[in-house]
Amino acid sequence: DAKTTQPTSMDCAEGRAANLPCNHSTISGNEYVYWYRQIHSQGPQYIIHGLKNNETNEMASLIITEDRKSSTLILPHATLRDTAVYYCIVRATQGAQKLVFGQGTRLTINP
Amino acid sequence: DTGVSQDPRHKITKRGQNVTFRCDPISEHNRLYWYRQTLGQGPEFLTYFQNEAQLEKSRLLSDRFSAERPKGSFSTLEIQRTEQGDSAMYLCASSLAGNGEAFFGQGTRLTVV
Numbered sequence: 572d573a574k575t576t577q578p579t580s581m582d583c584a585e586g587r588a589a590n591l592p593c594n595h596s597t598i599s600g601n602e603y604v605y606w607y608r609q610i611h612s613q614g615p616q617y618i619i620h621g622l623k624n625n626e627t628n629e630m631a632s633l634i635i636t637e638d639r640k641s642s643t644l645i646l647p648h649a650t651l652r653d654t655a656v657y658y659c660i661v662r663a664t665q666g667a668q669k670l671v672f673g674q675g676t677r678l679t680i681n682p
Numbered sequence: 683d684t685g686v687s688q689d690p691r692h693k694i695t696k697r698g699q700n701v702t703f704r705c706d707p708i709s710e711h712n713r714l715y716w717y718r719q720t721l722g723q724g725p726e727f728l729t730y731f732q733n734e735a736q737l738e739k740s741r742l743l744s745d746r747f748s749a750e751r752p753k754g755s756f757s758t759l760e761i762q763r764t765e766q767g768d769s770a771m772y773l774c775a776s777s778l779a780g781n782g783e784a785f786f787g788q789g790t791r792l793t794v795v
Contacts, residue, residue: 614686614773614786615725658724669715669738670775670784672724 575659580677589646591676593659596640601663604635605670606644608655615658615672618644649680686787688774694793695764702760703790707776714757715784716749717773718742725773731757732779764794 576594583589595604605620619626619633621642626633632645646653658675687706695701707714712733717725728747729739733754743749746764751757761768771791775784 614775614789617783617785620783656724668713668730668732669727670725671727672717675724 577676589649591644594641595661602661605660607658610655654680688787692791700762705757705774711776713777715775719771766794769794
């Protein structure tokens with residue numbers, strides 16, 4: 572699976588949009604970009620995934636660059652409950668089944 | 683269905699003892715995964731089942747670790763002769779084949795003293 576690079580930590584004000592970047596310059600054509608988050612003392616929670624088109628669901632939006640070498644997870648109106656570690660993971664849905672987690676980005680939402 | 687369930691949530695054991703953890707996946711999910719997470723690190727893959735077949739094991743899974751999923755439903759992870767380095771959060775996840783979305787349990791926190 573391709574390696575991803577994320578900032579170690581980020582801060583965002585409550586009510587503002589949180590934009591979390593991820594670099595995945597070695598991504599292959601059949602690999603998807605997945606985002607999970609982990610709130611303290613809980614298991615990781617799936618947020619969103621995409622291949623090349625931008626995706627949106629009730630939790631977030633995922634913007635993938637045209638060359639697919641980077642992406643941004645957007646939490647449109649961050650709340651204090653969005654404080655968590657956010658993991659960007661690249662994997663194919665076929666073949667290797669495991670998720671390979673990096674260090675993630677520790678996002679702190681400030682009141 | 684209340685999601686992936688793990689039991690116990692916390693376990694404190696003395697070094698050298700054996701421990702067993704249980705994971706109940708979401709009922710229709712045929713894939714089940716075990717991960718280990720130490721403080722400040724992301725989860726690390728240990729092993730994965732499709733139905734009752736164990737299809738992949740990480741090199742992290744030493745011979746003291748064994749996982750089973752006898753009827754393709756719940757799974758157990760046993761650690762024999764525990765060591766202090768085994769102290770970690772053990773996470774279970776499940777998914778449907780062909781769908782990449784994995785649902786995680788709350789984890790079992792193991793402390794070896």
